[in-house]
Amino acid sequence: MHTQLVQMLAIKKPQQGIPWRRVLRVMIAVGLPLAIALFRGEFLPAVYGAVAGFYTMFVDNGGNTSERITVMMYMTVGMLLAGIAGVAGHYVQGAPLAFLLAFAVFTGWLQGAGNSVEMMSKYWLIAFLFGDSAPHLSPLAGTYLLIGGMSGIFSVLLDRCLFRAPEQKNGPMLFEAMSRILRRSHNNSIFAFYFAAKVVLAYLIGYGLGLERAYWVPLTVVLVTVYDNKLTIDRMVQRLFGSILGALLGWGMLYFFKAEWQLAAMVVVLAAITPIFLERNYWLAVIPITALVMVLLDFGGEHHSLVRARVENTIIACVLSGMGTLLFIRLQPNYFDPRPKKKLKRIQHDEPL
Numbered sequence: 001m002h003t004q005l006v007q008m009l010a011i012k013k014p015q016q017g018i019p020w021r022r023v024l025r026v027m028i029a030v031g032l033p034l035a036i037a038l039f040r041g042e043f044l045p046a047v048y049g050a051v052a053g054f055y056t057m058f059v060d061n062g063g064n065t066s067e068r069i070t071v072m073m074y075m076t077v078g079m080l081l082a083g084i085a086g087v088a089g090h091y092v093q094g095a096p097l098a099f100l101l102a103f104a105v106f107t108g109w110l111q112g113a114g115n116s117v118e119m120m121s122k123y124w125l126i127a128f129l130f131g132d133s134a135p136h137l138s139p140l141a142g143t144y145l146l147i148g149g150m151s152g153i154f155s156v157l158l159d160r161c162l163f164r165a166p167e168q169k170n171g172p173m174l175f176e177a178m179s180r181i182l183r184r185s186h187n188n189s190i191f192a193f194y195f196a197a198k199v200v201l202a203y204l205i206g207y208g209l210g211l212e213r214a215y216w217v218p219l220t221v222v223l224v225t226v227y228d229n230k231l232t233i234d235r236m237v238q239r240l241f242g243s244i245l246g247a248l249l250g251w252g253m254l255y256f257f258k259a260e261w262q263l264a265a266m267v268v269v270l271a272a273i274t275p276i277f278l279e280r281n282y283w284l285a286v287i288p289i290t291a292l293v294m295v296l297l298d299f300g301g302e303h304h305s306l307v308r309a310r311v312e313n314t315i316i317a318c319v320l321s322g323m324g325t326l327l328f329i330r331l332q333p334n335y336f337d338p339r340p341k342k343k344l345k346r347i348q349h350d351e352p353l
Contacts, residue, residue, distance in 0.1 A: 008234050009241065014279035021159055021167055022057065022275040028155035029053030030271040033147045034264040042140060043260045047296040048083075048130070049144030049151070052076060054271055054292065056152025058119045063169030065160055069153050071174055075120045076149025079127035080142055086131020096132050100218075101200055103128050108195025109188050112227040113180050114172030122222050125199070129222075130297075133215040190332060195225055198324040202317055211316075212309040220317035225325070228336060232325045236318045238283035246290025247310040253295055254306070267295055 030053045037046030056072050082103060089095035107121040127145075131137065160166060172180070199218050206217030220243075224235040253266050270292040277284035294306060328335070 008237055011280045019275050023272050025155035025159055026057045026271045027268055029056050029152040031268045032151040033144050038261055045138050045140035046144045048141045049148035050296055052145045052148030053151045055123050059116045061116050061171035061173050062167035065166055067173050068156050071116055072149055072152050075123055078124040080145055082124045082127040083131035086128040087135055087137055090135040100203055101196055104196035104199040105192050108192035113177040116173045117177035125222055126219055129215045129219050194328050202320055216313035217317045220314055221321045224321050229325055229329050236322050239286055240314055240318045242283040242286025243290045243314040244311055246287040247307045250291035250294030251307045263295055267292055
């Protein structure tokens with residue numbers, strides 16, 4: 001147990017050094033919407049633009065420029081529509097839960113298709129949770145969300161002009177995801193409904209208990225649940241460890257920096273160090289990610305209560321996610337092994353009706 005924990009938290013040495021191009025892109029993607037907001041004097045709605053710009057980094061795996069731009073456009077428009085659904089759902093009784101279930105099932109079904117598409121679908125679900133948590137959100141938030149996505153696209157084009165060559169591809173993108181989905185030996189419905197059950201249960205528990213920032217509970221479940229049982233357990237531990245440190249860092253920034261331009265500068269710095277930390281270990285990257293989200297989405301709140309709420313909600317989400325994962329392992333021990341499923345499929349095909 002001790003050895004496994006050490007391995008999970010071990011800081012790796014990056015194989016290719018500091019990813020300076022990625023650092024530059026995320027600084028532009030996050031900084032541009034915040035700079036526009038500071039110039040116009042409307043910092044609060046712009047936080048969603050900064051979040052969207054930040055998320056473009058996680059769906060961009062390099063390679064073909066047109067494919068990178070396409071996935072960012074899909075992510076941005078999908079987040080906008082999901083956020084609108086979250087806000088509009090409050091006008092129809094029962095709609096928020098129905099929308100949540102639909103988004104969660106679809107997101108779960110896309111897991112296993114490849115990092116870029118997996119994260120894109122998760123960000124759609126997260127955008128719905130953001131919209132659902134703020135039914136009186138200003139329409140400017142949607143405008144800045146689009147600006148954030150466009151800033152991510154602009155950063156890719158600028159990077160292409162500065163360095164002349166596309167960045168080396170480091171993971172599957174849209175075309176590989178389509179190929180993986182078409183080559184599946186099953187329809188992934190079991191994992192889709194397992195994923196959705198965890199998210200909906202987390203949503204009901206968070207809001208049922210009246211937790212502060214209750215949307216953090218399903219949001220954390222979404223992020224730590226991945227298409228691999230062992231990796232889900234690892235992510236759960238790493239997320240918990242990194243979130244506690246990140247919450248303290250975010251509290252410190254909100255406590256010491258008051259001016260909007262100072263907070264905007266801190267957000268850009270946090271965004272810049274995230275890809276550097278991500279090369280070393282997931283839990284290290286969670287620290288600036290948590291602090292960045294706290295500074296953005298909780299600007300002007302009670303800092304002490306924010307830290308407590310963040311830690312409490314993360315613990316609840318990780319425990320819930322872990323219990324769900326252990327149950328899934330018990331009920332579907334060979335789900336991620338393709339060989340038993342093929343054998344089972346052949347047996348079922350040979351059985352008489």
